[in-house]
Amino acid sequence: MRRAHALALASGLVAAAAGWLTARPPQPLRVVERGLEDQLVRLRGRRAGPQAVVLIAIDDSTLQQGAWFADQPQGAAAIPPWAEGLSTLPWPRARYGDLLDRLGEASPAAVAINVVFEGRSGEGDADDQALAAAIRRRGGQVVLAAEVMEVRDTSYVGLSMAPPADPLRLAAGPDAIGITNTLPGGHGEAHPHPRTYSERVLALVGASPQKPLSEAVLERSGRRSRQDDAQRQLSFYGPEGSFERIPAWEVLDPERWRNHPKRSLIRDAVVLVGPVGAQGGAGTATPFGSLSGLEMLATATANSLQGDGLRSWPERPLQRGLLAMLPLLLVGGLAVVRGGVSWRLGLVGTALALQLGVAWFSFDRLAVWLPLLVPGSALVLLGVLYGGDAYLAEEGERRRLRRTFERYVAPSVVAEILSDPAEAEGILRGRQLPVTVLFSDLKGFTQLTKARSSRGQIELHVRQLNRYLGEMVEVINAHGGTVDKFIGDAVMAVFGSPIGRGPEAEATAAVRCAVAMRRALQRLNGAWRAEELEPLDSGIGLASGEVIVGQIGSPRRMEFTVIGDKVNLASRMEGLTRTAGAPLLFDAATAELVQAVLPVQALGEQAVKGMGALPVFTLSSLPQS
Structure with missing residues (x-):
């Protein structure tokens, strides 16, 4: 609303200046206007x-x-x-x-x-x-x-x-x-x-x-x-x-x-x-x-x-000034009533064409010289004003979208998303996309938290957790995933949102990312053992399918996230890792998408909380990264 008011004020100032300069043109302006009239005489x-x-x-x-x-x-x-x-x-x-x-x-x-x-x-x-x-x-x-x-x-x-x-x-x-x-x-x-x-x-x-x-x-x-x-x-x-x-x-x-x-x-x-x-x-x-x-x-x-x-015509300065202001006020009013740079520039172009046409007809057929130079130049200035306003608005929107997406995805992905701001805005409003959801959670971390809290080792505990989460984020970004959220020591990542490379490619990248996360944790554990810190262990679950992607929350706090059954299923798969004897589990849809390139092993049906018995899969061997 403030931008609309500022634009209306600027349009009014341009119209007022055009009216004044037409009614009381300074000598240099009269010379230019006379030159324009001479050009029209030669053109005729x-x-x-x-x-x-x-x-x-x-x-x-x-x-x-x-x-x-x-x-x-x-x-x-x-x-x-x-x-x-x-x-x-x-x-x-x-x-x-x-x-x-x-x-x-x-x-x-x-x-x-x-x-x-x-x-x-x-x-x-x-x-x-x-x-x-x-x-x-x-x-x-x-x-x-x-x-x-x-x-x-x-x-x-x-x-x-x-x-x-x-x-x-x-x-x-x-x-x-x-x-x-x-x-x-x-x-x-x-x-x-x-x-x-x-x-x-x-x-x-x-x-x-x-x-x-x-x-x-x-x-x-x-x-x-x-x-x-x-x-x-x-x-x-x-x-x-x-x-x-x-x-x-x-x-x-x-x-x-x-x-x-x-x-x-x-x-x-x-x-x-x-x-x-x-x-x-x-x-x-x-x-x-x-x-x-x-x-x-x-x-x-x-x-x-x-x-x-x-x-x-008109002969009197005041009337000439008012005539020069008329098309500018009309364009300015219509531009404020309805937004959009195409509409506004279309108004300016139409008004300029009409003004040139009427001025030429009056000059050629009626021998009447209408004000042209100042109001025509002012219309062009309005076009520049509206174009500049649209550019600033688009840049502001791009900055807003960039700030929004940079919280969730890698900079390279942000650049690709912002290549089409309208599409990016559509993603924020909500889309249904095929994705692979990854859940990773640390085993026994709650008990470790209680023990260290009792010993006064809270800073040490937080530092170790942040180091772990930081390493996991790097691995996820390296595989083209998007960190959706942290839930305590758990990490939720999505592959295929906000932009995707295809369901097979995203599922494959997600499984390879899970393997790389396990290896990264092994390297961290080696370092922590040297520092005489307790090692950590994790379970990872994946599920593939359609989810709703968008910016969800209240006006005070919005998050770009995904919702749907597949999110819950990925979380359940991670939970099964504690009883299934495998640190990495995924559903049938993921298995079907990756079986052509990865060694998939079926573990049979497992009881999944709230979903009944579902087939569960893992990898028979860990592929090379």
């Missing part, structure tokens, strides 16, 4: 981005195309207007105007340019006017990028907006500006949706909220987000290039664009324009590697469009 693999989002990439091939035209020798054909200034960034703003015009031919729903056109163009006002005119021709379909910047000087620290140049902002119209700022992920933090920047950072400093570029372009396309963007994390679709992508130069080249195989993808699509690759900056680290700013913008736009951004 690449997903197809929505076809309604198409990228026009200012990539290396576009820059190389511009460089090819710029490197033509003098006298070659003139550089086409659409290719002027393509070889390096920043581009002339008129090229973006050309892109808008070409894209307009394919009827997109809206176009967002992921480039901040801050201040006047370096190419002059005409460059700004060319882009502004193209924006107006698109009739409210174009969204431009702005950036919130941190301003620091000796007297002021704050945020400042870097909007597009006035001609461009006025041409785009109201609500056609979206900020490109995002909160960084990593170091234990998820990649939040760009909307989070406005909700957290701008609101924190009291600035007016600003739409992210992804939200602004969706609104211009006539679409709305299908999720609460401020509460979502980015759910990545794959590595760079997971969205439909067209190099910008293939759109700018009129001839190529006219028959382009992907032109039809632009119709009614949300088109995102911007630099990628080396020209797009170092990129953002994600589970699929580094992604360009344009790919990140496409991910945020697609998540809003499909409503599949990741959401942590």
Whole structure:
């Protein structure tokens, strides 16, 4: 009961710790949990981005195309207007105007340019006017990028907006500006949706909220987000290039664009324009590697469009902690109600499998991130706890069984018994086994006890008896027998309990042991005569058959012993040695078991007290040991 209470307390402490760590995870734990989420994202693999989002990439091939035209020798054909200034960034703003015009031919729903056109163009006002005119021709379909910047000087620290140049902002119209700022992920933090920047950072400093570029372009396309963007994390679709992508130069080249195989993808699509690759900056680290700013913008736009951004649930720390504790408390309660390591480990395994399955389903199908790392680890810890408890309990039981059996049998036999603790426990509870019982008693020892007591030689008497009994125990152990008990100067031994070698082998060993006990007594008598001590004589009786073996007694005093008719018969056989003229007698069952290997001699029927006339046997000669 104490062990069960301790186990319940330990389970409760594990559940409480898991709840606390889930509700208030320290920074190192957040890093590990984010790593686990990234592993699940990679395990899920690449997903197809929505076809309604198409990228026009200012990539290396576009820059190389511009460089090819710029490197033509003098006298070659003139550089086409659409290719002027393509070889390096920043581009002339008129090229973006050309892109808008070409894209307009394919009827997109809206176009967002992921480039901040801050201040006047370096190419002059005409460059700004060319882009502004193209924006107006698109009739409210174009969204431009702005950036919130941190301003620091000796007297002021704050945020400042870097909007597009006035001609461009006025041409785009109201609500056609979206900020490109995002909160960084990593170091234990998820990649939040760009909307989070406005909700957290701008609101924190009291600035007016600003739409992210992804939200602004969706609104211009006539679409709305299908999720609460401020509460979502980015759910990545794959590595760079997971969205439909067209190099910008293939759109700018009129001839190529006219028959382009992907032109039809632009119709009614949300088109995102911007630099990628080396020209797009170092990129953002994600589970699929580094992604360009344009790919990140496409991910945020697609998540809003499909409503599949990741959401942590429950959102409140207390609720997350309680959810993490629920399976642990359930497992802990059921483990206490019903014992057994198989049941407990089965509970842990089932709960862990269910938790992993539910977490994966929620993540893959519902875009919901449930607490997994801490409660999963806590379930594993419960498994270790239950396994360790079972190990300690088994070791304790083995020690108890060892202490019990070592009082009765040789250490080698104990080791063999303990190889199967369940079988050992069954032996202690009671079994019926075929055995040979041996009784040995000293003749005339009662009279010798009285004589020595009267002479004050009690210590001498006890010392001689203990020497005799010690020698007999050694002989019995050497022949594989088990000393059952001492009854004064009598010794009772059992062959075949608690484990046996077969009835014939046990009976043979018992008879050979009786012969060896007689010879050992002869050697002792020789020594005692030299010490001028009275010699001793013994009678030995044996009987074979089924007996009940087990631990018998009261809770205060238990003994591992055997009971049954054969025990009484062995005692009667020993008693007959005083009148039959033979120091060693055994019953018919023993004679039948040993007659093939030992010289058995029948002595006829003898009257056995309480049992009538029974055939009695001895050995015609003593075999060599």
